[in-house]
Amino acid sequence: MTRYRDYKYEYRIDDKDAITFVDQDWLQFAQENEAPDLTLEKVIGSNLLGHIEDDATRSLYKNLFDRIRTYGISTLIPYRCDSPTLRREFDLIIQPLENWGIKFKSKISSITISDYNPLLDISVPRSKQVFEICSCCKNVLFPDKTWKSLERALTRVNLSDLIVPEVTNSVCPKCTQLLQEWIK
Numbered sequence: 001m002t003r004y005r006d007y008k009y010e011y012r013i014d015d016k017d018a019i020t021f022v023d024q025d026w027l028q029f030a031q032e033n034e035a036p037d038l039t040l041e042k043v044i045g046s047n048l049l050g051h052i053e054d055d056a057t058r059s060l061y062k063n064l065f066d067r068i069r070t071y072g073i074s075t076l077i078p079y080r081c082d083s084p085t086l087r088r089e090f091d092l093i094i095q096p097l098e099n100w101g102i103k104f105k106s107k108i109s110s111i112t113i114s115d116y117n118p119l120l121d122i123s124v125p126r127s128k129q130v131f132e133i134c135s136c137c138k139n140v141l142f143p144d145k146t147w148k149s150l151e152r153a154l155t156r157v158n159l160s161d162l163i164v165p166e167v168t169n170s171v172c173p174k175c176t177q178l179l180q181e182w183i184k
């Protein structure tokens with residue numbers, strides 16, 4: 001796994017959270033995963049927080065960025081970012097830059113082959129049902145309001161009928177608490 005040893009997938013934002021730089025690894029990763037149509041022209045200049053769907057997650061990250069800018073501290077955040085057939089864990093390093101910019105770099109800490117996961121396959125048709133998924137740990141909010149692992153959520157997806165629910169990103173209570181501890 002030597003090739004994954006170093007942190008890459010780098011992107012940077014300026015003092016107003018506008019993306020000023022992404023490296024080739026980051027762009028290629030995004031294109032191969034959730035955003036096949038993404039181009040450098042679309043990314044550069046766009047607001048990083050504008051790419052986050054839900055208000056709660058956006059405000060968590062905003063607080064984290066404020067904290068990093070105010071105190072000039074670096075933070076390491078573990079998160080999970082699977083593909084339909086790979087379970088991938090990353091470490092994200094967030095570092096302050098001069099002029100209130102921030103730099104993000106990630107490293108894959110663990111990668112294993114998983115059962116095919118249609119919830120994460122953007123080419124699969126979706127039902128009207130919506131599942132909330134935590135953008136940090138990939139746990140899924142069930143209709144009974146409990147958060148369960150992505151693997152357990154899969155048992156509820158009917159593969160033969162291809163009735164795969166839509167997923168929206170948020171942050172589960174456990175990860176919210178972890179992020180808030182970093183922000184303190």
Ligand SMILES: [Zn+2]
Nearest residue numbers: 134137172175
């Ligand atoms: Zn979580």
